[in-house]
Amino acid sequence: MARKTGSHSKITGPRIRTAALTLFARHGYAAVSMRQIAKEVGVQAGALYLYTQDKQSLLFDLMKSHMDELFEALEQLPPVDDPSSELDAFARFHIAFHIERPEAVFVAYMELRNLEPENFTKIEEMRRRYEARLEDIVKRGVEAGAFTVADSKLATMALIAMLTGVNTWYRADGRMSQQEVADIYAQMAMNAVGASV
Amino acid sequence: MARKTGSHSKITGPRIRTAALTLFARHGYAAVSMRQIAKEVGVQAGALYLYTQDKQSLLFDLMKSHMDELFEALEQLPPVDDPSSELDAFARFHIAFHIERPEAVFVAYMELRNLEPENFTKIEEMRRRYEARLEDIVKRGVEAGAFTVADSKLATMALIAMLTGVNTWYRADGRMSQQEVADIYAQMAMNAVGASV
DNA sequence: GTCTATAATATGATAGAC
């Protein structure tokens, strides 16, 4: 496996992805040109096509990787017994995961409409699956008499929106630590479904 | 004030705004061309510039109008005495207002990053003012002993995110009426801040 | 693996005819 002079395939690929993620998050997919991405990486525009089939693939791969990471991390959650502990753990997990990668979260949500139909379907399906995980917890809590909600589906959507909303205002250099934020939001999530803590 | 044949200034202006709003919501500001908007309206691209200074003004005017309408509607809310009733009324107002104009809400949030700096500042200031109205309610509720929250600012952000989240899934032809949704969400909002209903 | 050059096309905005 001889390496040619000037070859950087192991490093350039990830740098392109990082630059694209940052630029897409800041200006939006449609507003960012391949030349901007190339400039950020320090290569010419043509070189990008050695690492991605086209601009759309670049976006899709970023969103797909984000969702893959989300599920991978979710599987690491230690199992707990009662629904209240489950919801508490999920809330804390969701906040920790999302707060740590604001750009990816932003792109995953904001750029859905810029995905071509079949790519959109794939990402939507993954998002649906993730929400179903939370809905399961809510439903089990209701069945066990631990939660009081008028509608499990609506409660699930309300919880997801509330928890993900942290990303709109949280700053690492703000007045609160990630831990404090997670504590407070987990409590509000529990309250929202009428759980006693 | 003679009117020339073929003059439609009274009707074309609003139609341009409507078309732009729909297209911006569906595809994003950066992805929509002036020619697309013109085609939707049924005029040539050049004619758009009789009604808007440029593409950026078109976006800003849409967002500004949306925020103006929001405040106008908020002022119509009948005053109530206790903080619990105030929060209940605000939650119902917020959902009703946002659920009725999904495109404007979507654009107002998603296209913030495509506003030029001074336009961005103006819209952000209005958004901040709206959030402050809710924060006031939360704070008064805490002082009155009606709510139990760890932090008023975080509770406010959590409530706004939860309530606005309705727009991500609500469809007029769905299984629930707007009234049912408002009832359920208002209840969850009250729960979240530990209010007894 | 990266560059330069370029094809093919789209863009925002304006000028001038009607």
Next chain:
DNA sequence: GTCTATCATATTATAGAC
């Protein structure tokens, strides 16, 4: 008030040199 034509520029993506 609207249209056609156009300017000046930017876009994605590819071909071929090194």
